[in-house]
Amino acid sequence: MTTHKKIWLYCLILFLLIQISPDIAKSNNVAEKWVNQEFKPSTLTKKEQLKEMRWFAKAAKPYRGMTIRVISERINTHWYEASVLAKAFREITGINIVHEITGEDDVIKKIDAHLKKGINLYDMYINDSDLIGTHFRSGKVVALSDFMKRKGRDVTLPTLDLKDFMGLEFTKGPDKKIYQLPDQQFVNLYWYRADWFARPDLKKRFKNIYGYELNVPVNWSAYEDIAEFFTDYVKRIDGVKIYGHMDYGKRDPSIGWRFSDAWLSMAGVGDKGLPNGLPVDEWGIRVEKCSPVGASVSRGGAANSPAAIYALTKYDKWLKRYAPPEARKMNFSQAGSVPAKGYIAQQIFWYSAFTADMITPGLPVVNKDGTPKWRMAPSPHGAYWEKGMKMGYQDAGSWTMLRSVPLKRRKAAWLYAQFVVSKTVSLRKTIVGLTPIRISDINSKYMTKLAPKLGGLVEFYRSKARLLWTPTGTNVPDYPLLSPAWWKTVPKVVEEGLSPKEAMDELANYLDDKLYKLYRGKKSKCGVKLNKKRKPSYWLNKKGAPKQKLANEKPKGITVNYKKSLEIYD
Amino acid sequence: MKKIIILLLLLYIPANIFAKDITLMLSEFPPYIEGNKGLAIDILNEIFKGADYTVKTEKVPLSRAIYRIKRNINTCAPIQRSQERETLFKWVGPILITQTALFSRSDDPIKIDVLKDAFNYKIMVARGSADADYLKGFGAKIEIANNDDYNSKKLKRKRLRLWAADIIIASYYAKKNDLKIKKQLSISTTLVPLAFNINTPDSIINHLNEQLNKMYKDGTIKKFYDKYRKRLNIEEAFYFL
Structure with a gap:
């Protein structure tokens, strides 16, 4: 190269540096502002955080000025994302974010309309992983594990660290591909008034009546005894009428979630297997290889099996006998705030997403020093439950990408998705919303410090019990189509006096009918192949679910102390 | 005795349970519904076109429409779907996305x-x-x-x-x-569907939903939206179609 050419080249490089550097400096300053003011504490050092933010700024360059639309359900975690993280992302990357927040039911309606009517409503969805069975079969949802390796490689965060996500198993299809990336998780746990359970007078009285300690119930027999004890024997504490159980019974989609989420799994309706029972899951749907073949016992499912009838019988009995009378006419939102009012002794399962609302100073369930009077602990299991089965429900709101969205928009949305779960921001987000997703966050020193104020949330997520609480799995081939089955049938027991057997028969038939509709529809991978009907005894006499009716559905009650309740799953 | 009870029950059932006439109740909501014109009117006319039943349109305030859908079979109106309303109606939609x-x-x-x-x-x-x-x-x-x-x-x-x-x-x-x-x-x-009385036969609901699916897939809905996009000069609207 001649000297003349070299000079020109140096000039060109100098010119480019002058052009680029203010941009870089500006972006670095903005990132530093957010790291210093908002993104703390973090499990990363400040240097590591800034490196991560620089990567986002650089990767986002081709997408600057775009407006990306995403949607999620309405919980504190997503409000933090929509109001703080979306703004930070915009300032750091130059990509505008419209992060809508709505009810989970509406999110499902919208993703369903997007998938089935081909309307590109959003660039990505934060959608519960309960739809994993729908997504991997649809052929319309991008397998993120493929995307990260191929089309989205240049926009995939090198420090994403997938192994650090606690709920990644929930978002995989039977093909082991990752279809969704967890954004927030919360769990359904047993909730109880630790202060009342510790009172010597109540402990003595309970032991005299039932012959064992008043403590955290391990099985439904103990839960039922405790419910009876507080509602029928204790009756009043400090002059206030109290109840040993809380639930709800109004015909509403939320009664459906309560059942499809947790009741049947806790009762032990399905088979062994994690995250979900195989071949029969907690909805009572049987799969062969990966194809659903039926929900009713006559087709090999367990939705109307003796265990399912047992679950509904207990729900109905406890609601009517031990819960406040108004609970029968309540839905999820109305019932959710009742335990905080201070007259409920225990609840068989309660959503940990409401932890922040339950530790508000001044509530009757919070001590003067800000520590809760209550604890959350692993929920008790029903008579049909066996070791190796899931124990309850965990919600994993997860980033979901649809194929119909143009690639450029998907890439920009993927950057935002990774930003809100990145290690730079995730510990701060966990503290705000209390919906942890990363192992590194839950094991951090900061969470140790916070643990006494969170009523057992940290202890649960640090124990192996967290692996036994799982979302709906891959046996459910079309969640939006099948989920109305629950609210259309279950409330008939409470409102219309249908017997639990009649209601579960109706539920199983509804599910079979819809499975038949899918069987007749477009063929897909792991598509429905309905079993022919047989006598129920054919299936009940085989090993596993559907299980035969137990001679004794109320074995002796078992309770353990709080510490032990977490250890028994290790 | 059984026959008499059945006969009495049949007499008790409102006559229009077997009818295939649909009453569509609309509230003035310009520019979606403006007299007999508007984006919603265009879409609704197309959904019901070729259907095996007659559609009678009535202009009523929204609260009155909701009251009547709850009580009268084969009546419908475009209303916002919510968790609270989910179990009260049958749904065809979305007919509009706002x-x-x-x-x-x-x-x-x-x-x-x-x-x-x-x-x-x-x-x-x-x-x-x-x-x-x-x-x-x-x-x-x-x-x-x-x-x-x-x-x-x-x-x-x-x-x-x-x-x-x-x-x-x-x-x-x-x-x-x-x-x-x-x-x-x-x-x-917001996805705005048509809410139908809960006892409306599934055959009607399924037929209308299928008709609507077809309209989304063959571009009919987009055509209507484009018309209004140009008329109102709002390029950024309807990005989803």
Whole structure:
């Protein structure tokens, strides 16, 4: 190269540096502002955080000025994302974010309309992983594990660290591909008034009546005894009428979630297997290889099996006998705030997403020093439950990408998705919303410090019990189509006096009918192949679910102390 | 005895349970429903075209429409679907997809990046709009006016700086009242279906849903939206089609 050419080249490089550097400096300053003011504490050092933010700024360059639309359900975690993280992302990357927040039911309606009517409503969805069975079969949802390796490689965060996500198993299809990336998780746990359970007078009285300690119930027999004890024997504490159980019974989609989420799994309706029972899951749907073949016992499912009838019988009995009378006419939102009012002794399962609302100073369930009077602990299991089965429900709101969205928009949305779960921001987000997703966050020193104020949330997520609480799995081939089955049938027991057997028969038939509709529809991978009907005894006499009716559905009650309740799953 | 009871029950059932006439109740909602014209009217006419039943249209206020759908079989109206309403009706939809956004005057330097930024201001909303509850639920301060015509006039007179409205309706009233507006932020998207009486036969519901699916897939819906996009000069609307 001649000297003349070299000079020109140096000039060109100098010119480019002058052009680029203010941009870089500006972006670095903005990132530093957010790291210093908002993104703390973090499990990363400040240097590591800034490196991560620089990567986002650089990767986002081709997408600057775009407006990306995403949607999620309405919980504190997503409000933090929509109001703080979306703004930070915009300032750091130059990509505008419209992060809508709505009810989970509406999110499902919208993703369903997007998938089935081909309307590109959003660039990505934060959608519960309960739809994993729908997504991997649809052929319309991008397998993120493929995307990260191929089309989205240049926009995939090198420090994403997938192994650090606690709920990644929930978002995989039977093909082991990752279809969704967890954004927030919360769990359904047993909730109880630790202060009342510790009172010597109540402990003595309970032991005299039932012959064992008043403590955290391990099985439904103990839960039922405790419910009876507080509602029928204790009756009043400090002059206030109290109840040993809380639930709800109004015909509403939320009664459906309560059942499809947790009741049947806790009762032990399905088979062994994690995250979900195989071949029969907690909805009572049987799969062969990966194809659903039926929900009713006559087709090999367990939705109307003796265990399912047992679950509904207990729900109905406890609601009517031990819960406040108004609970029968309540839905999820109305019932959710009742335990905080201070007259409920225990609840068989309660959503940990409401932890922040339950530790508000001044509530009757919070001590003067800000520590809760209550604890959350692993929920008790029903008579049909066996070791190796899931124990309850965990919600994993997860980033979901649809194929119909143009690639450029998907890439920009993927950057935002990774930003809100990145290690730079995730510990701060966990503290705000209390919906942890990363192992590194839950094991951090900061969470140790916070643990006494969170009523057992940290202890649960640090124990192996967290692996036994799982979302709906891959046996459910079309969640939006099948989920109305629950609210259309279950409330008939409470409102219309249908017997639990009649209601579960109706539920199983509804599910079979819809499975038949899918069987007749477009063929897909792991598509429905309905079993022919047989006598129920054919299936009940085989090993596993559907299980035969137990001679004794109320074995002796078992309770353990709080510490032990977490250890028994290790 | 059994036969007599069955006969009595049959006599008790309203005659129109077997009828295939549908009563469609509509409320004036310009520019979606404006007399016998509007985007919603175009879409509804197409859904019912070729159907094996006659459709009778009535103009009634929304609250009256909801009351009547609950009681009368084969009646329907476009209403917002919600968790509370889910179990009360059968649904065909979405027939419309609407978007709500925050607007300011185009000459106002105000800058709203995320919804929380708007909480420093009072936001104008129309009475009866679901946006009022939505915004209040997040802690926003709102001021309710009788309708968006009035809100657009208040914005023009600089009474307040932010107006939450459906983007088509905002564009319609801005044009009508000679007001230049700037969209600050989209805040929500709503799928509007037709709600039917809960006892309407599934055959009708399934048929209409299939008809609607076809219209989305063959571009019919897009054609209608494009017509209004041009007419109202709102290029950014209907990005989803």
